[in-house]
Amino acid sequence: GVEVTESDGVWTYGGETRYWEKENTYDFYALYPSTIEASSTPQNTYLTINSHTFGTADILMAARQNMSGNSPEVVSLTFRHLLSKLQFVVKADKASQDIVGKIHLNSAKLHGLYKEGAYSGETFSADDVTQSGTWSGTAGSIGTSDAPNSRYSGNKEVTPDGISVFDEDLLVMPYRLDDKVILELNYTIGETTPPVTKTFNLALAQIARWEAGKNYRYSITIIDEEHILFEVPTVQPWTSATGGIIIVE
Numbered sequence: 001g002v003e004v005t006e007s008d009g010v011w012t013y014g015g016e017t018r019y020w021e022k023e024n025t026y027d028f029y030a031l032y033p034s035t036i037e038a039s040s041t042p043q044n045t046y047l048t049i050n051s052h053t054f055g056t057a058d059i060l061m062a063a064r065q066n067m068s069g070n071s072p073e074v075v076s077l078t079f080r081h082l083l084s085k086l087q088f089v090v091k092a093d094k095a096s097q098d099i100v101g102k103i104h105l106n107s108a109k110l111h112g113l114y115k116e117g118a119y120s121g122e123t124f125s126a127d128d129v130t131q132s133g134t135w136s137g138t139a140g141s142i143g144t145s146d147a148p149n150s151r152y153s154g155n156k157e158v159t160p161d162g163i164s165v166f167d168e169d170l171l172v173m174p175y176r177l178d179d180k181v182i183l184e185l186n187y188t189i190g191e192t193t194p195p196v197t198k199t200f201n202l203a204l205a206q207i208a209r210w211e212a213g214k215n216y217r218y219s220i221t222i223i224d225e226e227h228i229l230f231e232v233p234t235v236q237p238w239t240s241a242t243g244g245i246i247i248v249e
Contacts, residue, residue: 003034024069029121030077032060049119051138054149056168059083059119061133063126082119082132084174084210085238086110086218088165088183092158093223100224101190103158108165110150111143112180117173132212135173145184158187158222174212177203183218189225196225207233214238 004013020026029047031038036059038047047061062077088110092103114137125131143149152166165185175181183200200220210216215238221229 004030020069020072022069026067026069028064028067028075028077030062030079032058032079044122046121046124046133047119048121051116051118053116054083054114054172056171058171061121061124063121063124065126078126080129080132081213081238082135083171084212085215086170086172086210087215089162089217089219090158090165090185090187091162091219091221092160093221093229094160096223097160103222104188105152105156105158105163105165105185106154106188106195107184107186108150108152109145109148109184110166110170110182111145111148111184112178112182113143113149113175114138114141114173115143115149116141129213132174135175137173142180145182148184162219172210174210176209177207179203185220187222189222193225198228200230205230205233207235 002013002015004011006012027045029040031047036049036052038049040047046063049059052059059082060079061082062079064075064077067073067075088108090105097103116138117135118138119133119135121133123131124133149172150166150170156163165183179201181202183202184197185200186195186197188195202218205218207216215236217234217236219231219233221231223229
């Protein structure tokens with residue numbers, strides 16, 4: 001529960017000075033940002049988060065275990081993301097845009113995900129990136145079409161190079177997708193046609209699970225009123241974002 005800060009490359013911690021003791025073994029755990037409330041017990045030497053609201057806030061964790069008090073050394077902590085990052089990009093088909101006219105995105109919704117969840121770091125491993133702990137969703141907190149997980153409303157022109165559907169990247173609970181995870185897009189083509197609403201079941205996009213520390217980019221190309229191309233999502237390691245990968249010494 002001690003906050004650690006950095007100034008001019010020097011890391012310091014609050015409270016009284018702590019000393020290494022011989023014959024003792026130490027485990028260090030750290031969480032970013034310091035505003036996240038976490039807890040542990042003497043019986044469970046790992047961090048837990050009782051409640052977190054997902055959105056655009058990043059969470060990173062690090063651990064350094066089995067350090068001997070007989071040979072004190074600098075405690076280096078390499079942080080890893082505990083959430084999955086989502087990006088949604090919508091594009092206008094360059095070949096058909098001169099025929100159908102300009103395309104404008106009027107609104108978008110993403111729903112079917114947990115809005116809140118709890119985390120256990122029991123299986124978090126500092127040495128194994130596949131072991132990132134376990135999230136569980138809070139019952140009754142799943143987003144709906146009327147109260148979505150994320151929403152956009154406006155009038156953005158869709159270009160062949162693509163625009164972001166939502167104003168910010170979405171940071172969500174690592175999740176096994178089901179047929180309830182839905183992206184809704186409402187857009188207008190040309191000057192006289194009525195708005196068109198399309199829904200996409202993300203479970204059908206060849207990605208079965210969102211994993212912690214990975215960035216999932218979904219691209220949708222609008223061709224005309226009836227035809228839309230939903231591309232296979234790209235998956236990349238998430239190496240920079242809010243917080244990034246931080247090494248503390």
